[in-house]
Amino acid sequence: MxxxxxxxxxxxxxxxxxxxxxxxxxxxxxxxxxxxxxxxxxxxxxxxxxxxxxxxxxxxxxxxxxxxxxxxxxxxxxxxxxxxxxxxxxxxxxxxxxxxxxxxxxxxxxxxxxxxxxxxxxxxxxxxxxxxxxxxxxxxxxxxxxxxxxxxxxxxxxxxxxxxxxxxxxxxxxxxxxxxxxQSRSRTSQKGLKTKRFPTAVVETASIRPKRLRRSRSTSDITTAIISRIIDGMKRLEELAKHTSLQIDLKIRAIEDECQALRGDPEKLYKTLGDLEASFLHKFKTEREESKISVWASWLYAACLRQILYAKGNYKRTRRSNAARLIFSIVNKLLPIEGINALTILPALGMRCSVLSDAAYKGDIEQDRISTIVANGLRGKLVPLPDGYKVYNPAGWISKVTQIDIREAYNHLGMPNLAVLGVDPECSPAEAGKGIMMQQMRYKWSAFESDAKAELTTLQQAFNLFVAGNFEQLPQVIQSSNLKQQAHENSADLVALLSETLSQIVDRWLDKKTGFDYERRCDQLS
Known part of the structure; x- marks a missing residue:
């Protein structure tokens, strides 16, 4: 300035x-x-x-x-x-x-x-x-x-x-x-800003007026706008993937080599130089688009750090941290349905440099409703990211830098379902800050999803036995359930959604009917 x-x-x-x-x-x-x-x-x-x-x-x-x-x-x-x-x-x-x-x-x-x-x-x-x-x-x-x-x-x-x-x-x-x-109308209070003014001969302080409330947009308008921005951001990502700055650099080098061979032919050389000019302009536009995501990521990391500080009880929440938690809540609710493709939301919002200003002013209950509506509105519309694309992983980076447990970091940020990805123990904080390759994320998610589906099949068989009254085989099927405890800890929401264990169902149902201890019931059934 x-x-x-x-x-x-x-x-x-x-x-x-x-x-x-x-x-x-x-x-x-x-x-x-x-x-x-x-x-x-x-x-x-x-x-x-x-x-x-x-x-x-x-x-x-x-x-x-x-x-x-x-x-x-x-x-x-x-x-x-x-x-x-x-x-x-x-x-x-x-x-x-x-x-x-x-x-x-x-x-x-x-x-x-x-x-x-x-x-x-x-x-x-x-x-x-x-x-x-x-x-x-x-x-x-x-x-x-x-x-x-x-x-x-x-x-x-x-x-x-x-x-x-x-x-x-x-x-x-x-x-x-x-x-x-x-000239000040009053002396500064040594006790701080709470005593705003001291009265003069005639008291000049104003009466306390009610605060003007922010005229917020309706939830319907907010959710429609968020869905529209994410879809538009995904379209921009698709266009960007067709011509990355690296691909344009390779094209420029090829044209440079061609120019070396055309020094004796001015007419062709000038035409080639025109192609070189067009390539540099294309590179300028592409890198300008690519930079949007990295700039937005700086905002995202700052918002995540504030959310962690708030969760630890050290700082107040801000509009920025509210927006970040809302974004991750949308991702979290899409993971069980869309799988790892739910992460497309992050770079899509980055392409629009969207910080969800209006939604961030809403309360927790309303934000949860907004995230549910947006997640439902994006079902079947997410565009998979290429395997070579790096997605920012704030929770993994925070865990690396601060040694906060990765599950705790994901929970604080509002996406416990993603904790199954964990963090590579050999990855440095600098590398973690740059993000994780989609190929690596897909591999980890696929392994977890395979275990969850196998567990779900086992539980479905047990449930069918329970409904049919075949209690003799029921304990063996329940005991064969091998849902990994680590997966349950890492992704409580997803596991609860996919595979509520049959033993818990039996426990709750028979408690109401008999009042027997669950272990005694298992002994009787066996």
Whole structure:
């Protein structure tokens, strides 16, 4: 972000919060320190500041505090609103992340420098103005234009003619002595941010208003969108598999060799150079698509680490960790039906850089419902990944790095069914972080699935004997059941789904009928 400050015509009804003050806000929040600005009594006050965005972009932001008279109270009520305008155009997929980032910074600025009333900023109460049309202006110039647009729509008597711009040689911040707008209305509480303001002669603190609730999308809309993104991501993966960057590199080398042989024929050489140009453009587009998954994987690993920390009781859950657990819940529910192909969901979402923002705000019960609906909607629609494709395995990597048991890691992340894959003891943490080949995953899953199906067949035979009343052969069949204890521990959900042991069925049924001890019943039956 450009370090130069912005020039704003700020007067007694508006204030500019410098870039340096914006940068300082996180540190002040950690120390529970406030630097409250002056609010004009009986008049609205606007606070202007810039918000840093990704890729060195900037947004112009405004928080507006309007007092509301209340005949039943000497204390004023306040209405707080906020808006921002980015310096660049953004696609629909990235607008949600942009809103999250701006919301976080706007909330921080409000808590440190303003706090007219208790207020929570969400995407729904934060107004996003469309950026100016694309031009040759720099991000700083575009942001200055956005600020000018904000101020142009304000009443003319709200601003003085003097233009306020913080000095650029010291990062733009000015002392409270030099800038009367920075005078705090109250001393900072030594006990932290809980005592937001101390009263002046006339109490100026606002009454507590109810928090504005996020206007969430319906579950139906969310599940439809998730299914659509996954299907679209799988189509992109198929296209990408046709021409990988490695294949294009081989083609480029072949054309390079051809160019060496055509030095004496300019006409053919120029045509070959044109083919080389097309190949490099193709490589650029392919590598750009391939990079989406690796970028998304960084988000996924961060989300998984937060989920592990939450499960260990050390940190709070975040929207990011909620989204990761929801993704793995979908995979977990598809594994018994679609097998290892359920892992296609991970790179498919990566191709769309989708972080399931809307679904992540839902509660645990609603998220479980969402994952069930999405899993049912994807039945029979998953595209198998090639054997040579590497799928990221956060649980395996976390287990390698932290020595957390692999089953525990999978359970914390919400996909206990995948624990049967385990983790290669000879694999280094770096290799584990790069993912596991689909060929290796298919081999492990096939071995487990074969054992589970054999066990299921045995149990079906035992159940048929039980229904037919043939109790003489029943104990032998039950004892021949050789379901591996390790498989049961690794994949409790899947084993419970495929092979609930007949001994447990008999136990529950006969308990109700006779009340006999189960071992005594087995002795009698034998």
């Amino acid at each position: 450009d370090k130069a400050e912005f020039a704003l015509p700020c007067g007694e009804f508006s204030q500019y919060i410098s870039i340096q003050d914006v940068k300082e806000a996180p540190n002040l929040a950690k120390k529970d320190i406030q630097k409250l600005r002056h609010l004009r009594q009986g008049q609205p006050t606007s606070f202007y500041f810039s918000v840093p965005l990704l890729n060195n972009h900037i947004a112009a932001a405004e928080i507006r505090v309007c007092p509301i008279s209340n005949p039943h109270s000497q204390n004023p009520y306040y209405e707080v609103s906020a808006r921002y305008a980015p310096c660049h155009q953004a696609d629909d997929e990235s607008v949600g992340d942009e809103l999250d980032q701006v919301c976080r910074i706007v909330q921080q600025i409000y808590n440190i420098y303003i706090v007219a009333a208790r207020w929570t900023f969400t995407q729904d109460c934060l107004k996003r103005q469309s950026p100016l049309p694309e031009s040759n202006l720099t991000c700083h110039q575009m942001t200055q234009s956005n600020f000018d647009g904000f101020i142009a729509h304000e009443p003319s008597n709200r601003h003085s003619e003097n233009r306020h711009s913080a000095p650029s040689d010291n990062g733009g911040s000015s002392s409270q002595e030099d800038n009367p707008q920075s």
